[in-house]
Amino acid sequence: MRHEPWRYELELDEEGWADIDQVLLALREEGGRWKDLDRAQLGAVIATATKQRHEIAGNRIRASYGHSLPGRLDRTPAEPPAVLFHGTACRALEDIRRRGLVPMSRQFVHLSRTAEVAREVGCRRDPRPALLRVDALAAHSDGIAFYAGNAVVWLADAVPARYLTTG
């Protein structure tokens, strides 16, 4: 649902939603432990996942963030909290100071609500990650679009370096 829905013959709408029955069919076709998966089980997995990567609404399911699909999903811009955080590899800082935060292979830049979550994200790339503080509300006031991902993740198109502070 984030990267290659066509591999499972899933059709996503312009906001990234898929029909939950189609997703169940695709998972059952994988066989093995998925072969008898039912809707209640899928719902329980999603509701109790440590990282809230997906959301269900009625008969539809979508990934809440993280997409690398070609073609941009429609999202509704929203007012972000005053400050957001981004954890990254120290080796990326020089380029980030020059170009700001850019989405790289995903559709959006991913930002965290708390410094703690940002540090965890950064640890995927560097055992001692750099922590950036993002002056999100100022960027938003200056016309940069932000979008709510889930309770801990916010998305942005790109964040110029002038809204970032290290340390």
Ligand code: HQG
């Ligand atoms: C970096 C995971 C050089 C950026 C996580 C990051 C998150 C630059 C990397 C979610 C740059 C992209 C997203 C620039 C940005 N020069 N490097 N100008 N601008 N970067 O994985 O934020 O487990 O696409 O700092 O927990 O690390 O998938 O983004 O290091 O929430 O659910 O380019 O993915 O969630 O890496 O992580 P990513 P991210 P899931």
